[in-house]
Amino acid sequence: MPFISNTSEQQARMLAEIGLTKNDLFADIGEELLYEDFKLPAGLSEQRVRDSMAELAEKNSTHLTCFLGGGFYDHFIPAAVNAIVSRSEFYTAYTPYQPELSQGILQATYEYQSVICRLTEMEVANASLYDGGTALYEAMMMAHRITGRNKIIIDGSVNPIYRVMIRSYTRNLKIEFEESQCTDGLVDRGQIFERLDDKTSAVILQNPNFFGCIDDFSDIAAAAHDKGALLIVSCYPVSLGILKTPGAMGADIVTGEGQSLGLPLAFGGPYLGLMAARKKHVRKMPGRISGETTDAFGRRAYVLTLQAREQHIRRAKATSNICSNEALCALTALVYLSLLGKEGLRETSQLCADKANYAYKRLTAIPGVQPHFRGEWFFNEFVLDLPCEAADVIGKLIERGFAAGFPLSRYYSGMENSILICVTEKRTRHEIGMLAEALESVL
Amino acid sequence: MKLIFEKSVPGRRAVQAGPGDVPAVNIQSTLLRESAAELPELSELDVVRHFTELSHRNFGVDSNFYPLGSCTMKYNPKVAEHIASYPGFARLHPLLPQLRMGGMLTQGALRVLYEMDLLLREITGMAGFTMQPLAGAHGELTGMMIMAAYHADKGNKKTTVLIPDSAHGTNPASAAIAGYSVATIPSKDGVMDVDAVKEHLSDDVAGLMLTCPNTLGLFNPHVKEICDLIHSVNGLAYYDGANLNAIVGKARPGDFGFDIVHVNLHKTFATPHGGGGPGAGPVGVTEELVPYLPVSVVAKRSDGTYTLEYDRPKSIGYIAPFYGNFSVVLKAYVYILMLGNEGLRRVAENAVLNANYVKEKLKSHYRIAFDRLCKHECVFSISDQMAHNGIRAIDIAKALIDRGFHPPTVYFPTVVHEAMMIEPTESESKETLDGFIDAMIDIAGQAGSDPARLKTAPATAPVCRPNETAAARNLNIACL
Structure with missing residues (x-):
């Protein structure tokens, strides 16, 4: 049998040694509950499985030149990333419950927490959450624990997928949502300030926002703090190579989707939920945390710390129910950021902005194609209005080999002709030119 | 280091970014960070x-025996990693199906999700699955949200979930986060006590969360009766699949009377645990609860193509951005395809045989918590003799490190004093188990002859007994 080491002779010998028969092993379940009629297919050899899975993989269209983003990005991944995270001492390990055998993962987690703090300019970070959406939900619940308040103000420019996710999670809880709508692609200060009151737990914003526009939320942070509320900012970590950080803006909790940090798109996961916060809130933060200490001989060592917040100790009173997180994805992000380094990340981030700007100019030069917002700065995504339905145009461009963008009508009414286009550092001037030609020809 | x-x-510098083949843009400086990260x-x-x-400085299943109880540290097949790296899966953008006719661009991936649903139905006896939960605990929360949505829909006023004292901490945490209060049910003779369940039964009971076999490795002979009792007050029974490896291919939670089930693909279905994650915790439900599953749901059209359904009015909504941890689901799918009907049955048989073998060989050296047939794991406690010498479970664990093994789970379940919970899994050979058993017996001897030396273990690891109290007191969790 595949993946079972003992031969039938060994199994028989072991049974004999402990004085049992094969049937005895499941006698406690009882005849009535045992099931013998499983209708699963017969097992396949490795070669058969590889062939049939290769066939399935070919039924997926990954040949399209990707201008699709929406929070999930096609960045370049250096070969060394996979070489390192494929080391089986990392990927076949469990949660580091025995620190003596887990210094590799524990130190890497500590280093990961450090790079996330340095990237966001925050003071503390956890070892990871599932994804950007569940991280935002956890941040909202963390704000609720800190402030004891129930009202959340969330802007319509926060990723719509995240907005529906946090609504699902809070359906049975006493959380009250107020949604503000942005104006010209940016958060409308008036709408936020008029909603902010002494019942507000947190204001949730995103930068760059879902439309790709960039902002400085410093004024909103100050206004929220005046009312005793927190500012939660969902970020795109690659953009922080150049953009003003949530920490510098005065955010209290920062979350984000870490997929852009060296993780493949992989049809939705596994991804990486980022979370960073102010140090004073660390005991209200969910998720594992690796901390530095010394061992019995005074050597530097790392352990899981502040575990008294977690479910295996606090049970029903824990800060979160999270147990398994995305440790290997956090390691991937750390390796990616280490390989790019200080200058490499800045360069990658700048190239994203440069190429998006170039694409914006090329595409808006096409007759009938208009920028949806006027004059706002964007990072590597922008919204264009087409002379006809965007979903239709995107469909035609698929036939020409492009995933040209995302039709905003999917989440926003009145944006039937609007397309969200993303350009990462991977795209070339040539590919952008080809997209412009293809778009012009289908309009 | x-x-x-x-x-x-x-x-x-290491990696160079680019090609930089377009003019640079100068974004307004107030929107930029002041200096590079x-x-x-x-x-x-x-x-x-x-x-x-x-x-x-790290230890995985590939290093050596890793009998961490309740974690099912079985071998992670290399072929699954290989297949998950195929560009047709790894490079697939999750938003493609949301483009017009975009589902046709992802037929291979949708088929994996669809067929995995069918396979898990057959394995667990449920009527429909969602692949979206991103870990076991996330599956529990999803299950509790389904329970809440069902009761709200039926107009049932329910407040409480019953959970045994031996449960994983995630169970009460998940129930609480979903808005329920938790009633802890004591165990009797190692399993959830039926009489105690009866005492707690009332119209307030929304349901039950049960791991079976439980964290003591014991199968509850009253499991069907307990599910029936919960149903008698219109409650729902939730099966925590953390220990499914003990019964996979032999019995089905659906036949026990459970209404909602989660399975840990990173345990029973051999996907690697990654040093703490990612995992995946698909949730299955009975026919009656299918309408409450999260959106989207993969469906098969009459022409044999696959599509995603979003219009499901009773659904609990979105719990993950897309379709779950797709790569993890894919690896588990590969594993099930390779094992097939016969292979899966052998999994439980060998997992249970290996656990009972270890139990029988060690029970004259360590106190066994419950001396009867166990399932996939067995739980020991420190003997009086060892306790008299000041030896604790942690000392046994650290001594195992010096003998080349990963220690078992210690101090859990909390219902056993100085617990050591050993789960060998079906992957391991008799030679490996015998080596581990010899090491455990050797340590038991040393606990009598030289207890002081045991207290200083491990001597061979890069560090020895890091100070956890100091770590929490002098908090240093980032190098800034």
């Missing part, structure tokens, strides 16, 4: 050596 930041040399500056070789050194 040094931190990666301590190895940084100003100006040193202080990431390490290293060559590619520096980075590779740093992480290779870290990997040498």
